[in-house]
Structures are given as C-alpha cells and as structure tokens.
Amino acid sequence: MxxxxxxxxxxxxxxxxxxxxxxxxxxxxxxxxxxxxxxxxxxxxxxxxxxxxxxxxxxxxxxxxxxxxxxxxxxxxxxxxxxxxxxxxxxxxxxxxxxxxxxxxxxxxxxxxxxxxxxxxxxxxxxxxxxxxxxxxxxxxxxxxxxxxxxxxxxxxxxxxxxxxxxxxMLDWADSKxxxxxxxxxxxxxxxVDFGEILDYLVADNFTQGILLHVHHIHHARRFMSALRAAARTKPVVVIKSGRYQDDVTGVTHSSNLIESGDVFDAALSRAGVLRVSSIAQLFTAAKVLAANFRVGGKRLAIVTNGIGPGVLAADSAYTNGVELAKLSDATMDLLNNALPRNWSHGNPIDLIGDASPVRFRTAVKACIDDPNVDGVLVIFTPQAGTDHLTTAQLMIGLQRESSKPMFLSWLGDAKVSESRDLFSKAKCAHFRAPEYGIEVFRNLASYHYNQQLLLQTPGPLEGKREAPDLLRARAVIAGAMAEGRTILSERESKEVLAAFRIPVNPTLLARTEDEAVVLAEQIHYPVVLKIDSADIIYKSDVGGVELNISNEATLRAAFRGILERARQAMPEARIDGISVQPMRKRRFAREVMVGVTHDSSFGPVITFGAGGIAVEVMHDRALSLPPLNQYLVGSMIRKTRIGQLLGAFKNLPAVDMDELVDVLLHVSEMVCELPELREMDINPLVADEKGVIALDARIIVEPLKPDVKRYGHMAIMPYPTHMVRSATLNDGMKVTIRPVRPEDAEMQQEFVRTLSDESRYNRYMSSIKQLSQTMLVRFTQLDYDREMALAMTCETEKGEEQQAVARFITDPDNEGCEFALEVADKWQGKGIGYILMNALFDAAREQGLTVMRGEVLAGNKGMLKLMHKLGFTVETHPEDRALTIVTKIL
Structure with missing residues (x-):
C-alpha cells in the first residue's frame, strides 16, 4: 500500500x-x-x-x-x-x-x-x-x-x-497515573479532517496499540463507522461521549419518541465492537486493561472472599452494574463442600471464613476458574487474625499466569497490604483498592466481548433463501403517496408495503360509506374492527378513530358515523379517505409487541423492538439496533427487553412462534436496506402467539430521496451486497457462482488455502504457511464492503460448496484507487476463471467509484501477465526484485 x-x-x-x-x-x-x-x-x-x-x-x-x-x-x-x-x-x-x-x-x-x-x-x-x-x-x-x-x-x-x-x-490525569x-x-x-480519516491512520500506525476517543458529534457516520469497525478488529478502542442530553432523534411515531440520540450512539458503538465508558477514569482504566489483553467470555462473575460483608456489598455492586453472579456447577459445589469449612457460604459470593489460609484461597479460586459457568473471578482479601496477605497474593499471581480467565484482586486496607499491592503491580495483575472498581472493569470487559461478537455480524439485507420481496409493489405505493405531496402513508398503504416484504398483516379494506362497510363486514365475517382511514391522523385512538369488536350491522353503522364525527371534530383539516374494515383478531395467548424504524441525524435508520399496544410509552421497554440485522442481532434485541422474557412458555401461556417473530424483524431490516425513502415506521401492535405473528396496525413515513445517493448510502453500516451475486459459465461449460465473501466462509477459505500448492501459497502470502492463522482468516472473511471487496468463485460438489478462486481489493485510504489480489486453486487453472473473476472485480470497483487498480505479479508468471495484458493492465518493471507492478485505469 x-x-x-x-x-x-x-x-x-x-x-x-x-x-x-x-x-x-x-x-x-x-x-x-x-x-x-x-x-x-x-x-x-x-x-x-x-x-x-x-x-x-x-x-x-x-x-x-x-x-x-x-x-x-x-x-x-x-x-x-x-x-x-x-x-x-x-x-x-x-x-x-x-x-x-x-x-x-x-x-x-x-x-x-x-x-x-x-x-x-x-x-x-x-x-x-x-x-x-x-x-x-x-x-x-x-x-x-x-x-x-x-x-x-x-x-x-x-x-x-x-x-x-x-x-x-485527560492529559493531566494520565500524567499523574x-x-x-x-x-x-x-x-x-x-x-x-474528521474522526473516520484519523482512525484510518491510527489503524495502520505501528506505534498505536489502543485508541481512546472522545466524541461530541459525528459529521460522516458511514466513514466513522467503517473506520471504527476496522480499528476495533485489530486494536482495543474505548469511547467517551459528551452531549447525551442533545437529542437528534425527531419524528412523529412511537419509535422516534421512545429513543434518544445517546441510545443510537450506544447501539452504533456496540455494532462497531468498541467499548463505551462514562468517565475519564473509566476511559483510561478500560484502555489499560484491554491493552494488557485481559478478556472475558461472558458476564458471569464469581466472588471469593474471607469476609461475607465485603462479599455481599460486591454482589450488590454487581447487580447494580448488570453483572451476573455465576451459578456454580454441581462439580464445583462438591469440591468446595469437601475443601472448605462446614460454615462456608455454600453459594456465590463464596465466603471462605475470616481465617482463610493462602491454600484455602487458592483452592476456591482455582475451582471457580475451572468452572465452565464462570467467566471471571473477583478475589477480595480482608486482613484478619491468622491470614497471610503476601503469600495469598503470590498464589493468586501464580494462578493468573496459569489461567486464561481474568482475575480481579482487591486487597482491602492500606499499610498492612501495601506489599501485596506492589507485588500485583510488578506482576501486571488487575488489582483494585475497592471491589466496586474491579466489578466495573469486569462489566466493561463483558460489554467489550459482547460488542466484539456484534462486530462479527455482517448480514445482508435478508439472510438465507427466503422469498424475495415485491420491491416494485412497495415502491409504487410510496411513489403514489409522494406524487400526491404526502409523506405519511395511511394504515392501508403501510400494510401494503409490509405485505410486499412478506410481513403478515391483518387484511384492511376501505369503505367510503356505511353501506360499503356493511358489505365488507359480511364478506370478512363479524366481529370486525373499524378505523379511520387518513394519512393525516397518526394516532387514531387520540381522535376516537377506532371501534373494536363490532358484532352486527346496527352497531357497525353507529360506529361508522361516530368515528367520522369524532375525527372531523378533533381534526377538521384532516383529509379522510373513509373507514377501514378489518377482521377482529382474538388470540387467547397473544402478546403484543412493537417493531419500529426511526431516523437519527448522524447514523440514519434505526430499528426498535419492544412492548406494544397501549403500554408502549408507559413501559418504555425497547431495544434498538442499527441495520442490517441477522438472527444473532435480532435475538440479542429481543433478549434485552422485558417483553422478551414473556415470549417463552409462561404459566398457562405457550411460547410464541419465535421463528416467525424473528422473520418479521429480518424483513423490516430488509425494508430499511432496500427502501431508502423509509424514514419512520411503527408496527403496533404486532401480535405474536404460538400460531405465528400478524401486524394489526402500521404506519410508515417516507421522504424523497436525496440526489446522487449511492446504493445503501443512507445506512451507517454497509450490508452484504447481494446484488453482486451472479452466475457464470467456465470455458468447459461448468456453471459457477460468483459472490462476495461472507464471515461464514471461513472454513471454506481455509480449505481453499490448504489445497494450494506450496509455490502458490508462497507467491501469494510470501510465506511457507500451510494454512491461515485465525487472525488472517478473520481479516479475509469479515469484510467492510464499503472499503474492500472479496469475490469468491464457487461450485457445487458432492461435499457441498467448494471455492475455486477468490479476487479481492482493498481501497487506498483516499478511496480513489485500490490494490487487488487474485488466487486460483491449482486444480482449476486454465478454465478462464481469472478473466471472469477479475471482470467481476472491475464491476465492483467501478460501483465503488474507484479509478485505479494496482497489483503485483512475479516476473516469471507468464500466465498471469498474459491475463493482465488481456484485461488492459500496464506493467511497471522493478529491476531490483522479481515483482512487477501492474496498473489499470478503471473507466
């Protein structure tokens, strides 16, 4: 580069x-x-x-x-x-x-x-x-x-x-530490020059092993997120945000009213794989711990102490910080029962009793470290009669060196334990004067681990082989509203857009007169629901625009007239198209949830999920995430909410159909990706039970597209570019697929490298490696499609999908040119693969707006030089080495 x-x-x-x-x-x-x-x-x-x-x-x-x-x-x-x-x-x-x-x-x-x-x-x-x-x-x-x-x-x-x-x-504080x-x-x-470009530089800076970021506002969210995700893949990044009170999320739907810009920023940082903290002290402490390569695999903490009082206070602090106290396994409990005094606490926190010896401490801590239910151990030592703080400290240091799980050491007191603290400092152990600080660090490490898992998620607009949406139908509905000068779709129009994306909706039929309503009710059968049909009325219940459980014609006619009268009195300026007639859905075991979309001024579309119905604003129960989503991200959103805890089997309630609920959220993610005009949306309530899900009410707000917006340019995170998937035919008639590489391709990519000859591997990686390291594998399969591309050519074999070749480019920091590489498996040479794959890579580079491609070829590789000449590359010779630089302009 x-x-x-x-x-x-x-x-x-x-x-x-x-x-x-x-x-x-x-x-x-x-x-x-x-x-x-x-x-x-x-x-x-x-x-x-x-x-x-x-x-x-x-x-x-x-x-x-x-x-x-x-x-x-x-x-x-x-x-x-x-x-x-x-x-x-x-x-x-x-x-x-x-x-x-x-x-x-x-x-x-x-x-x-x-x-x-x-x-x-x-x-x-x-x-x-x-x-x-x-x-x-x-x-x-x-x-x-x-x-x-x-x-x-x-x-x-x-x-x-x-x-x-x-x-x-920060500098003054850091100098004192x-x-x-x-x-x-x-x-x-x-x-x-903004954050994104600065982060790009620091990612490549060999002197920088960790990045501390203070952010007040973001100018270019896509560049910021792209650079932040690139940095977080290789170096720990810790962020402190100011200006949380400044709310940039505005709108008219429940989804917009329920969230603040600070919530969106938190969601963005989570997807970037970085850690957010709330104070300068936390900023530097978290950075030092992460830079020292402390990591946890979850949020389950075991507390070991020789004083039940400090142990209980630490447990209270864990609860306050959202840290889960680990439930010790049966094997661990048996071991502790045999090794500890009979009056130990028999639970977590583990009270070893005040006179605990160094060996007793080591036995209990070692048991916790070996327990698969434990992700980290907090050790609290209180100097009491019969205790030995220094020997206990030495044993803890030895245990930490043996274990991959982190230990957090808190020796309470001052002068009596100062020698132990010095020992911890020299051994670079995580030690704290108060247990609460250790719990904060553990919580941050757990959050960092969780965010790193989110970083690995690079879903497409919709994963898997689901039925494709009817994009033309959805866009026609939106275009029709805009042609009338409207940005708010009626419930009927909104449901039509949802239906185009395969989201189950309650049938909604428009009646302009009482007689039409009666005919429609008889067609769909009583009981029915009547709702005011007006794009100008967002909250129908606020104007008395809803009547439920109508069971006969007389009640229907009275309800029809009442709705019109109340709506016209409350909003005389509103344009009323009529009254919608819908079947009354009675589901005994139903739970009401809400799925929404809102728009943040910096990060663009945001998807929300939470409790639905009339309690949506009172409960304030919601989770949010930046699209695109996949099943992992959707599951994470659901688990964060209180309503999510009620979706499983509960007392007499059977579990809801989670697959159908997850599908709805995935389809909403697809809507957000493919409809840049969509600015806000509420599906409330979305009724879910053991039989499936159905949207009973919906409202969509749109806005005209800005000129010259690139595909997916409205999103802070680039989704998997499914539009680049194509089929091709090799010279021998074999059918192949060319598609962007996904994180799930890691094993296929590894197998591809294993099948290369020693010479091919050396020429590509300048090393005699037999396979890719885990770091390299992650780097080659977890892509930021906004700044790099890897296209794999695959075919179906008896063993499944096999990779035949891969071509990739990574853009220069200025986003004007790129460097490319091409690999073809030895057994697939001579079938025209290189030419087909490089042309596909050209198309991807043109779409990204790049102007130049550069790569290197060994001077003796005549086949590759012939291919590059055929593709229009020029060759720059380098007499001092064997490599030739080949360059082409992308027209």
Whole structure:
C-alpha cells in the first residue's frame, strides 16, 4: 500500500509554523517553543511577517520563501489571514495544515472566512485539521505542535478528542497515573479532517496499540463507522461521549419518541465492537486493561472472599452494574463442600471464613476458574487474625499466569497490604483498592466481548433463501403517496408495503360509506374492527378513530358515523379517505409487541423492538439496533427487553412462534436496506402467539430521496451486497457462482488455502504457511464492503460448496484507487476463471467509484501477465526484485 495520505499531517519531516513568535502568552510562541523543546528530529521553519529571527532560527515572511519542500504548516495567526495563507501553502505544495487558533462560532464573518479557507484548501489538495485550541502531538516522535505546557509521556495509546479542554484534563490525569501516548489529536471543529480519516491512520500506525476517543458529534457516520469497525478488529478502542442530553432523534411515531440520540450512539458503538465508558477514569482504566489483553467470555462473575460483608456489598455492586453472579456447577459445589469449612457460604459470593489460609484461597479460586459457568473471578482479601496477605497474593499471581480467565484482586486496607499491592503491580495483575472498581472493569470487559461478537455480524439485507420481496409493489405505493405531496402513508398503504416484504398483516379494506362497510363486514365475517382511514391522523385512538369488536350491522353503522364525527371534530383539516374494515383478531395467548424504524441525524435508520399496544410509552421497554440485522442481532434485541422474557412458555401461556417473530424483524431490516425513502415506521401492535405473528396496525413515513445517493448510502453500516451475486459459465461449460465473501466462509477459505500448492501459497502470502492463522482468516472473511471487496468463485460438489478462486481489493485510504489480489486453486487453472473473476472485480470497483487498480505479479508468471495484458493492465518493471507492478485505469 502507498503511504497514508495523512502522513504529512501526522508524521511530518518538515514543518512551517506560520505566526511563530517570541511574544510571551501568544499561541505562536507556545506552539513553536513546544516544537523546539520536543526533540523533533525534522526541520522547523518559523514564518513571521515582522521578525527575521524567531527562537534563534531565521524566519521568512511567507511559506513560499522556504527553500526545501514542506510537509505541513501549523497556522497560529488570526482567522482573517487564513485565505491568503492557505493559498500560499497550496502554491508551495504543502499538503497538510493544522489550524491551531481558536475561532468564534458566533461570528458570521469568521465562519465565512473559515469556509472560504477550506474551499481554497480543497482546490489545492490540502488537508486541514482543526480549527482547535490545543493542536496535535506525537510524543513517540518528539513532535508537539500544541500550546500544552505540561509533560506528555510517550506510550502506545492514541488519544483523539473533540474538545481541547477535555483533552488537556485527560492529559493531566494520565500524567499523574504514568500513562503515555503515541498520538494526541485535538479534532476541534473538524471542518475537513474528521474522526473516520484519523482512525484510518491510527489503524495502520505501528506505534498505536489502543485508541481512546472522545466524541461530541459525528459529521460522516458511514466513514466513522467503517473506520471504527476496522480499528476495533485489530486494536482495543474505548469511547467517551459528551452531549447525551442533545437529542437528534425527531419524528412523529412511537419509535422516534421512545429513543434518544445517546441510545443510537450506544447501539452504533456496540455494532462497531468498541467499548463505551462514562468517565475519564473509566476511559483510561478500560484502555489499560484491554491493552494488557485481559478478556472475558461472558458476564458471569464469581466472588471469593474471607469476609461475607465485603462479599455481599460486591454482589450488590454487581447487580447494580448488570453483572451476573455465576451459578456454580454441581462439580464445583462438591469440591468446595469437601475443601472448605462446614460454615462456608455454600453459594456465590463464596465466603471462605475470616481465617482463610493462602491454600484455602487458592483452592476456591482455582475451582471457580475451572468452572465452565464462570467467566471471571473477583478475589477480595480482608486482613484478619491468622491470614497471610503476601503469600495469598503470590498464589493468586501464580494462578493468573496459569489461567486464561481474568482475575480481579482487591486487597482491602492500606499499610498492612501495601506489599501485596506492589507485588500485583510488578506482576501486571488487575488489582483494585475497592471491589466496586474491579466489578466495573469486569462489566466493561463483558460489554467489550459482547460488542466484539456484534462486530462479527455482517448480514445482508435478508439472510438465507427466503422469498424475495415485491420491491416494485412497495415502491409504487410510496411513489403514489409522494406524487400526491404526502409523506405519511395511511394504515392501508403501510400494510401494503409490509405485505410486499412478506410481513403478515391483518387484511384492511376501505369503505367510503356505511353501506360499503356493511358489505365488507359480511364478506370478512363479524366481529370486525373499524378505523379511520387518513394519512393525516397518526394516532387514531387520540381522535376516537377506532371501534373494536363490532358484532352486527346496527352497531357497525353507529360506529361508522361516530368515528367520522369524532375525527372531523378533533381534526377538521384532516383529509379522510373513509373507514377501514378489518377482521377482529382474538388470540387467547397473544402478546403484543412493537417493531419500529426511526431516523437519527448522524447514523440514519434505526430499528426498535419492544412492548406494544397501549403500554408502549408507559413501559418504555425497547431495544434498538442499527441495520442490517441477522438472527444473532435480532435475538440479542429481543433478549434485552422485558417483553422478551414473556415470549417463552409462561404459566398457562405457550411460547410464541419465535421463528416467525424473528422473520418479521429480518424483513423490516430488509425494508430499511432496500427502501431508502423509509424514514419512520411503527408496527403496533404486532401480535405474536404460538400460531405465528400478524401486524394489526402500521404506519410508515417516507421522504424523497436525496440526489446522487449511492446504493445503501443512507445506512451507517454497509450490508452484504447481494446484488453482486451472479452466475457464470467456465470455458468447459461448468456453471459457477460468483459472490462476495461472507464471515461464514471461513472454513471454506481455509480449505481453499490448504489445497494450494506450496509455490502458490508462497507467491501469494510470501510465506511457507500451510494454512491461515485465525487472525488472517478473520481479516479475509469479515469484510467492510464499503472499503474492500472479496469475490469468491464457487461450485457445487458432492461435499457441498467448494471455492475455486477468490479476487479481492482493498481501497487506498483516499478511496480513489485500490490494490487487488487474485488466487486460483491449482486444480482449476486454465478454465478462464481469472478473466471472469477479475471482470467481476472491475464491476465492483467501478460501483465503488474507484479509478485505479494496482497489483503485483512475479516476473516469471507468464500466465498471469498474459491475463493482465488481456484485461488492459500496464506493467511497471522493478529491476531490483522479481515483482512487477501492474496498473489499470478503471473507466
């Protein structure tokens, strides 16, 4: 891969400081002094109109007068000077600018100047970071272009913050704890360079092993999510969010009224595989624990203590933090009953009694570690008569080295146990002065494990071989409403869209007169339901627009007139199309749930699930997730809700048909993916019982599409691109399938690599590997389709689906070009596979808007060179090695 296009910003070798100054208290003086004092190994050039020397270094009045090439300019001058300075930087060929000056957001003139400056920068291909007050530092490189006056240690964590004030507070806190950084980046206003691009750089940065992120708001959700997911696959990422009170979720449906933007942000972070924390202390503690490679496999905690009081308090803290106390297995209980005093607690927390010896501690903790029902152990030691804190600590350190499960150690007290704490620190064990802190860390690790599982989910608009939706029908209904100038579909229209996506709906027939209603009721049989049919009336019950359980004609006629009269009185301006007539569904064991869609200003569509019926707003019982969904994600949503606990067999109630309920949520996910016009939706109630599910009421709100929106461009997470699946015929007439690689293809991909010859494996991976490591396997099968693509060619054999070849590309950080690779199994050579697969890869690259493809071929591989020539590639020779670079323009 080529160097990252932000290398000149984050790893510059030559830096011009525009506004560098010797004036005490000025930003120019603070920034330039820090650069001089930071042991920066590159070259510094002060730029000052009024002084010929700054800090003992000759200064020039303009960057254009600097003789050598300049990677980056740090601008410390007033906002009004920016347009001219950016223009000079462009003419000099500078590609990165840091705006270290603060500006007033309330001043219209300053805003206009900033916008003009960014426009000039784009013209010259300059990337701009800021404006911000703090600046940028790379402690590992001695580069400090900030006005921060205290010491910042080098380390392996990157800190990226949207607030300069919060950033300085974090730095001060970190210094007191001995924490260092690879990078400290103050994003500020983020007029140009934003979180997504910064994360992309840090993913590839070898100095960065973990990323700490402070976020206030997101400008480009797709780029942010894509970069965040890429980072979380390789490095722990911990996020703290400010501004939760600012609600960006607005709308008219129940789904929109039930959630806040902070809820959506939490859901987005969960899907990204990162950990969200709520305080600065938690931020650094979580980062240190994750960077030390502590991991848990669930949220079941065992507590071992020699004092029942601290044990019960720890259990209370676990309950408060949503941590589950592990239920010890029968084998563990038998072991403990035989090894511990008769008056031990006989449960979790495990009270070893006050005089517990080091060996007694080790026996109990080892039993918990070996228990499959336990994901982590909290050990609480209280210094009492007959105890030995130091020997107990040494035994715990030995146990931790033997175990893959984490242990959290809390030696209560101060002077008496200080030696043990020092021992824990040297051994890099997770130890805490109070058990509550250890429980918080365990909860965070459990959340991180859960989020990492969500990260692995890359579902398509709809998984499996389900019946395809009638997209034309659904889009025709939406287009008809928009043609009338409406954005709100009536219940009847909404149900028609649901039916097009194979969601069971209660039949809804429109009656414009009493007589028509009587005829329809006789057709569908009494009892029936009457509802007002008006796109202008969202909540029909609020205007008396619903009558249930109508059993005869006389009652129907009275109800028909009553509904019309009440609706016209409550909303005289509403357009009423008539009264809908529906069969009255009586299901003895039914549960009412709600499925909805809302729209977040940053992350786009969000799917909600929770309790339905009239209790929807009172219970506030809901879970949400960003689409696309699969069965794992749907199951996770259902389990998070209280109503989800009532869907199984309960007293006299049989379990609902969970397969049908899951299908509805998957179909809603498909709707969200395929209908970018869909902005809000309520299915409430969705009735579920042992016989299936049915939507009794629904409302959809749409909006016109924005021009030039790419396919799935309305979503924060790119779904599996099912539209790229195609069939092809090889030269010998064999039928094959070409499709994007899925996470489920891991074993097939591994088998494919095993069947390659030693020479083919070496040429592809530059190694004599026999199979892919787990890390490589994850990397090759869990794709972000927004920035990379892998197309597998497969055929059906007696053993099932077999991979014959794979072609893949990964985009450059600037999203303009890509590097590709092609692998064909040795036994399938000579059948035209390479040509067919590379053409399919071309199509995928064109769809993504890429302009150039690059790859390398061994000079002696004449077959591949012939294929590349046939496809239109040009060859760049490299005399110093055996590889040839082949490049083609994508038209």
């Amino acid at each position: 080529r160097p990252h296009y932000l290398t000149s910003l984050f790893s510059p070798r030559t830096v011009a400081v525009v506004g560098a100054s010797d004036t005490p208290g000025s930003i120019g003086q603070a920034v330039f002094a820090n650069l001089l004092a930071g042991n920066f190994q590159g070259k510094l050039f002060p730029v000052n109109l009024n002084h010929k020397v700054v800090g003992g270094i000759p200064a020039v009045p303009s960057v254009r007068l600097i003789e050598p090439a300049v990677d980056m300019a740090v601008v410390c001058t007033a906002i009004r000077t920016l347009p001219a300075i950016i223009k000079d930087c462009g003419k000099k060929g500078i590609k990165a600018v840091l705006l270290a000056k603060e500006f007033s957001d309330s001043e219209q003139l300053e805003r206009e100047i900033l916008n003009e400056s960014v426009s000039i920068a784009r013209h010259y291909g300059i990337r701009v970071l800021g404006p911000n007050v703090l600046g940028l530092m790379r402690p590992v490189a001695g580069f400090n272009a900030t006005n921060y006056t205290s010491k910042v240690r080098p380390g392996n964590m990157a800190l990226v913050s949207q607030s300069s004030a919060l950033c300085t507070a 001995g924490i260092g950084f690879s990078s400290v980046i103050s994003v500020g206003e983020a007029l140009d």
